Amino acid sequence: MTVDEILAQFESLGDDARRKHNRKAGAPDDQFGVKLGDLRAIAKKIKTDHELALRLWETGNVEAQLLATLIIKPRSLSADQLDELTRSATCSQVADWLNSYVVAEHPEKESLRQKWMKAKDRWSARAGWHFTASRVNKGGGGLDLPALLDRIEREMPKAAPEVQWTMNNTLAAIGIHHPEYRERAVAVGERIGLYRDWPVSKGCTPPYVPVWVAAMVERQG
Known part of the structure; x- marks a missing residue:
């Protein structure tokens, strides 16, 4: 064709x-x-x-x-x-x-992730945070999670909407999979308030981090 x-x-x-x-x-x-x-x-x-x-x-x-x-x-x-x-x-x-x-x-996705985590372009930054969230979900080995929380707290409020989405995914991943940082991740989510009023269908979990983290932790038992 x-x-x-x-x-x-x-x-x-x-x-x-x-x-x-x-x-x-x-x-x-x-x-x-x-x-x-x-x-x-x-x-x-x-x-x-x-x-x-x-x-x-x-x-x-x-x-x-x-x-x-x-x-x-x-x-x-x-x-x-x-x-x-x-x-x-x-x-x-x-x-x-x-x-x-x-x-x-x-x-070369990991070297690209590292490059994109420094990018100002919205689509590159979205990709960088997307793959960072994926690494956090898989254990986060080699990542400086406190530094990521610092960046999210500092940068997410003013980030482009396209970038906010995957930054928020990273914040939630830290809270869900790393109990030692859960309290801070939830506090950052509460303070920023991103997606607090996000509409969701019945039975679905909203992307608002405090609610999202609590729901996923409860499912983990």
Whole structure:
């Protein structure tokens, strides 16, 4: 399939309600409103096509970038290429798929994480905190957790919303998996108050750290 053929297919699958939902979630206007399940079905047919994935990404279209993350070869990317892709994500959904399906499979993800933890670019910083939260969830070996708490307390209130989300995930991970820092993590969450009034469906846990940590610790027994 060519890029033009795929974009034409996206147009035929576009849905007004989905477009409105995407815009509300921060997606730019360059999107068709294709359901994620339809994107996965297209990817299943294509399987892997690295060059096509790169061309799709370059369009700047939301669905094209999402599809690219599903058909690209992560290990065929240099660290510099992956850094460039990360910085050129169009929205949070794209950034999260890139992190989950591409960066997570790359052999240099840890060196990139360290680089991104110093970045001012919102998508790089979001990725850096995403993979830091992942490391905390897996035990946090080699990480300076008190220093991370200091940074979160100092930086999260003024961080870009896209970065706040994964910083908050890191804060919650520290509170959930590291009892020795739980009290401080919860106190930081209370003081900052991020997502305190976040609406959630019945039975779901809100991302407000004090509630999130308490719920997860209770489940752990």
